[in-house]
Amino acid sequence: MSEATYTEAPVVLDVRGVTAGYGGEPIIENVSLQVRKGMITAIVGPNGAGKSTLLKAISGVIKISSGQVMVLDHDCTNLAPEKLVRRKLAYVPQVANTFPDLTVRENLEMGGYTRRSGLTQRIDELCELFPDLKASRRRKAGALSGGQRSMLAMARGLMLDPEVMLLDEPSAGLSPIFQSALWEQIEKVASTGVGICVVEQNTRRSLRHAQWGYVLVLGKNRLDGPASKLLHDEEVIDLYVGRMS
Ligand SMILES: Nc1ncnc2c1ncn2[C@@H]1O[C@H](COP(=O)(O)OP(=O)(O)OP(=O)(O)O)[C@@H](O)[C@H]1O
Numbered sequence: 001m002s003e004a005t006y007t008e009a010p011v012v013l014d015v016r017g018v019t020a021g022y023g024g025e026p027i028i029e030n031v032s033l034q035v036r037k038g039m040i041t042a043i044v045g046p047n048g049a050g051k052s053t054l055l056k057a058i059s060g061v062i063k064i065s066s067g068q069v070m071v072l073d074h075d076c077t078n079l080a081p082e083k084l085v086r087r088k089l090a091y092v093p094q095v096a097n098t099f100p101d102l103t104v105r106e107n108l109e110m111g112g113y114t115r116r117s118g119l120t121q122r123i124d125e126l127c128e129l130f131p132d133l134k135a136s137r138r139r140k141a142g143a144l145s146g147g148q149r150s151m152l153a154m155a156r157g158l159m160l161d162p163e164v165m166l167l168d169e170p171s172a173g174l175s176p177i178f179q180s181a182l183w184e185q186i187e188k189v190a191s192t193g194v195g196i197c198v199v200e201q202n203t204r205r206s207l208r209h210a211q212w213g214y215v216l217v218l219g220k221n222r223l224d225g226p227a228s229k230l231l232h233d234e235e236v237i238d239l240y241v242g243r244m245s
């Protein structure tokens, strides 16, 4: 995709100079990024760079001390997570993102609990989008494979028709074949018009699937650009991305 096509897509999430942490020194400082409709934006950077912290700050899990988070035209800075969901932002944390004792269908129902109508229809739509879940509707989430559970967590996040979805390491711990299947699903979700912001350990793979990438180092923006350019930038690979498969 050309850079022009990317920049023509509307911005659905605009993070402007956000500083946040856990009470002591800030962990992320003055971080800005944009996520566009139907596009995949990857955040990459070394361990401990503050990638997960950034997602937590955007999604209202930790407090932002300065800066702004805009979802569409709404200022959503420091909104509680349950309010952000209503503002069309879904956050899928890396752990504890499904209820293991509930069935797949029950997990999806929980994800859509504030829907006024169309619960069953939405579940049906998501089962079409995630065929693996359709076959497992009546199974307990705890009995699913890692890849299926990750898909369920994404589907739960989609129950309230978000415009933006934040994914923290969705393919962590999956074998390469399951990682491929998961990325296929992420691309499918983006093609339905959702703007996706994904943090991944496997930076090379995430830049392969993303349209835009941000490199975060020591809690600060280092650089950003078309993912394909970052992927082939020798300096970026050596310094921040690493030469992994
Ligand atoms: N709950 C917490 N309380 C205090 N400090 C924390 C907490 N969680 C993370 N940190 C600190 O914030 C910094 C950034 O951590 P974070 O988890 O955001 O990095 P990351 O880029 O997601 O790393 P990784 O690639 O390993 O997942 C680290 O120094 C970490 O020790």
Ligand SMILES: [Mg+2]
Pocket: 051, 052, 053
């Ligand atoms: Mg992390």
